Amino acid sequence: MTDRLYYHDSFLYDFDAEVREVADGPRPAIVLDRTAFYPTSGGQVFDTGTITAGDAKLRVTEVADREDGKVLHYVEATRDFKPGTRVHGQIDAARRRDHMQQHSGQHVLSAAFIRLFDLHTVSFHMADDYCSIDLDTPVLTKEQVESAERLANDIVLENHAVDIRFVTREEAGKLGLRKVPATERDELRLIDIRDVDLTACGGTHVQQTGQIGCILLRKFEKVRQGWRVEFVAGQRGVATARRDFTTLTETAALFSAHIYDVPQQARKSIEEIRSLRKAAEQSQEELAAAQAAALLAETPETGGRKIVVRTFAEREMSFVKLLAQKLTRLSPSVVALLASTSPQPSLVFAQSAGQPFDMGALLKETMSKLGGRGGGSKDLAQGGVPKADGIEAALAELSTRISARTA
Ligand SMILES: [Zn+2]
Numbered sequence: 001m002t003d004r005l006y007y008h009d010s011f012l013y014d015f016d017a018e019v020r021e022v023a024d025g026p027r028p029a030i031v032l033d034r035t036a037f038y039p040t041s042g043g044q045v046f047d048t049g050t051i052t053a054g055d056a057k058l059r060v061t062e063v064a065d066r067e068d069g070k071v072l073h074y075v076e077a078t079r080d081f082k083p084g085t086r087v088h089g090q091i092d093a094a095r096r097r098d099h100m101q102q103h104s105g106q107h108v109l110s111a112a113f114i115r116l117f118d119l120h121t122v123s124f125h126m127a128d129d130y131c132s133i134d135l136d137t138p139v140l141t142k143e144q145v146e147s148a149e150r151l152a153n154d155i156v157l158e159n160h161a162v163d164i165r166f167v168t169r170e171e172a173g174k175l176g177l178r179k180v181p182a183t184e185r186d187e188l189r190l191i192d193i194r195d196v197d198l199t200a201c202g203g204t205h206v207q208q209t210g211q212i213g214c215i216l217l218r219k220f221e222k223v224r225q226g227w228r229v230e231f232v233a234g235q236r237g238v239a240t241a242r243r244d245f246t247t248l249t250e251t252a253a254l255f256s257a258h259i260y261d262v263p264q265q266a267r268k269s270i271e272e273i274r275s276l277r278k279a280a281e282q283s284q285e286e287l288a289a290a291q292a293a294a295l296l297a298e299t300p301e302t303g304g305r306k307i308v309v310r311t312f313a314e315r316e317m318s319f320v321k322l323l324a325q326k327l328t329r330l331s332p333s334v335v336a337l338l339a340s341t342s343p344q345p346s347l348v349f350a351q352s353a354g355q356p357f358d359m360g361a362l363l364k365e366t367m368s369k370l371g372g373r374g375g376g377s378k379d380l381a382q383g384g385v386p387k388a389d390g391i392e393a394a395l396a397e398l399s400t401r402i403s404a405r406t407a
Pocket of ligand 1: 103205
């Protein structure tokens with residue numbers, strides 16, 4: 001088994017070791033006799049860093065536990081490293097410090113939920129941007145979340161010592177450990193946050209709770225096994241608060257408002273948008289009705305029906321459709337072949353109820369010529385085409401056929 005130096009000292013960022021195994025292949029990896037690199041486990045993600053021998057430096061991209069108790073250091077290439085090579089390992093200290101703050105923050109937060117509400121943590125997850133714990137509870141309120149956050153930060157400020165202790169399973173039982181993990185090993189590693197929490201854990205932690213810095217609770221939501229509470233600790237907490245503030249400041253500037261007035265301003269804007277939309281719809285209706293009446297007045301009858309052919313620029317398909325509906329309702333003998341060239345080239349075909357043509361079929365036929373997609377019923381059909389080219393010619397041709405009743 002690899003000697004795990006981080007078990008005894010989480011602040012050991014560099015160490016000497018000897019290569020024991022070199023695995024080439026699709027994922028080159030190195031096994032050392034001892035390591036300070038933390039492999040992904042218990043919710044905490046792996047360390048990164050470098051392994052050096054002389055001038056050769058390998059970047060450690062991932063670290064994982066192997067079933068036989070050895071630690072695998074994944075590297076980009078194993079180069080000249082062989083069993084017996086003396087190496088120096090260097091851990092990315094900023095990443096490790098971040099992980100210690102998140103993981104120790106989790107112990108403190110879980111303890112706060114127990115102390116206040118007897119809510120137990122059933123799982124811990126550490127992601128790149130935030131962490132989360134799942135609490136075994138059917139309900140969780142905003143007030144509970146805020147109280148736990150306050151207590152957790154009090155514990156941080158009280159600067160409790162965080163000790164690492166190694167005990168037997170029997171001793172662990174006597175110490176009143178909440179959950180003795182199921183493992184075959186007799187020795188357990190306990191993390192003792194003095195007067196706050198005692199948990200069996202193999203992760204890396206700070207030495208005093210003050211080093212956690214701060215614990216900021218974020219979203220909380222119902223999940224299958226209870227309630228999930230997202231949090232960020234330490235520098236991550238500060239970075240997150242900074243990002244929130246920047247976002248809020250940008251939003252507030254758009255409203256020319258103070259950041260605390262953003263929700264009120266946003267509500268006001270949404271209401272304004274709703275009423276403007278309603279007014280716009282009303283105007284469109286009126287415009288379509290007026291335009292339909294004008295088009296009917298200027299279109300001569302051909303064989304007892306009016307064939308309205310018109311291509312618009314800058315008209316939404318919804319408006320063109322509305323116009324088609326107005327036209328066919330205003331007169332019992334209309335065939336409307338309408339199109340818009342922008343913003344999206346589109347066609348709308350409509351006929352008054354009782355007219356003999358099939359708009360759906362005619363539209364499909366036109367679409368197959370112009371390379372678009374669409375369809376509809378016997379009396380109303382619509383579709384979009386990729387380009388405006390050819391629309392007018394297609395409508396003119398169709399209009400001639402309808403006049404001659406050959407469509
Ligand atoms: Zn831990």
